Amino acid sequence: MPAVTADTLTLPRLPELPAATTAWRPVRKVVQARKSLEGEGFQVRRPFPGVDLALADPFLLLDHMGAVEYGPGEAKGAPWHPHRGFETVTYMIDGAFEHQDSTGGGGLIKDGATQWMTAGSGVLHSELPPQDLVAKGGLFHGVQLWVNLPKAAKWTPPRYQDIKAHDTKLLSSDDGGALVRVIAGDVAGYQGPGMTYTPITYLHATVAPGARLAFPWPEDFNAMVYVLSGRGVVGAEQRPLEEGQLAVFGHGKALTMQAATEWDVLVLGGLPLNEPVARYGPFVMNTRQEILDAIEDFQAGRLGGTHVPHVGSADEEL
Template sequence: MPAVTADTLTLPRLPELPETTTAWRKVQRVVPARRFLEGEGFQVRRPFPGVDLALADPFLLLDHMGAVEYGPGEAKGAPWHPHRGFETVTYLIDGVFEHQDSAGGGGVITNGGTQWMTAGAGVLHSELPSQELVAKGGLFHGVQLWVNLPKADKWAPPRYQDIAPGDTKLLSSDDGGALVRVIAGDVAGYRGPGMTYTPITYLHATLSPHARLTLPWPEDFNAMVYVLSGRGTTGAEHRPLEEGQLAVFDRGQALTMQADTTWDVLILGGLPLNEPVARYGPFVMNTRAEILQAIEDFQAGRLGVTQVPHVTSADEELS
């Protein structure tokens, strides 16, 4: 896969953790992703929401797009639509996606790049496959993560971060058998490029067959592992986990996982906000009154103006 790769022998190595004195986290539950249609009709696999929201807090949604080999004319995206009150993090492993928003942010994301959009007080944006991908077809594979904003930051000005593939911090497991890409947050003192309002850690790891990956993990963070491809085991009890499944962990000091095949996983966790959540479609606030205000502001054009005339599914949903 074209997501950032490197020779693990040349990378900084994660520390070897003591086997008997480390409080390894156990798997609390395994959640299978469900299938949905989004945007113009592209299929996603979604492991959450669906679990108890408190277990995923501060994360709101994870959509796994592909991997799919599009034929000519088949690639689809999500044209202009609104957001308020959270952040969308789009990480592309294969393919090309183009972002544009009403606050002036935008760019092209491909092969290990990340688009980090803070909707904050409100923004309109568009996410579409490149014209070349639409015309010729090709491989497409990526994920989008929604990160909640604390109550104090829900009205922050919109912000856009274009994280190029080369900006991602690369690490090796202690034995050199796994490549870890740090997109945001901190692992063992190594920090990723993503700027966050909420303390989180977001990683993509590729484990060679039979390789083991251990990670120190903040005790006050929750922790989840989602499988992009392959299979392996995770947790202190070696719970089996395969493509399209999410493991949710209980408390502890560290995570452990071992691959059966070549195994690609997302590893994510954060400090729970423990705040009320009111959500409706593309809006996530703290109260129902704030949701109604977001709908009114969108319909009145106060969330921004697009560059071109548009009609979106949100117009129909919110009317």
């Protein structure tokens, strides 16, 4: 699992938190990701939706893609389709995805890079494996996160952020046994590169066997840990957590976890929007009427920008 690698001894270290006096967040529940097919038929593991959306707010969806070793001709993606009202954050750990959208944004996302697309008022985009991966096959592993936009930002113009692997903020755990890659938000005063409309923190950590990872977490944010690979324990109560499982935390001021094997985890949380959510396929708004308007705009060709491709019927796309 390459993503971004570094010598943790050369990196800034997270502060050591006293075990006895820190208000650790307890584990509220553990969710097993469900398998689903997306796009042209590639399999994902999806821990939410499924967990109560009120617990995940402001997040809408998390898809774990792979890890899978594709043979020649097997790699699949998601051809042109619409979005409105939220952001898609695609983080590639191994392999590559090629992004294009109707505003002219796009590029190749590979090996530790992140593509952050704000759909806002509406955009069409495609996410496909590059032709060399389709032709030759190879390792593919990534994650897509959907972040809801607050009502005030639903109609913001679409925006594309190309976050290169070297842009991520790299940190070490206090014991030097974990490499932390901050994609967005703040971890103990260290800021990730992702620009967000909704206050969130999103990071990927690789934790060595036996190493402990702990850091302060905003009290007004929710908190979740999803395991990409390996196994370990989370919370002061040391709740077991392994690949494909998501831990949802309760209230507190800090998170703690410890690896049993080499352990790769995503840690994410944000400020709940506490707003009505109306969703239908690729559209996430606040009311049913806004969803109907989005469908009508898509069918009438009013969704997107100046680089609008030909796509199938509304029934095919939705």
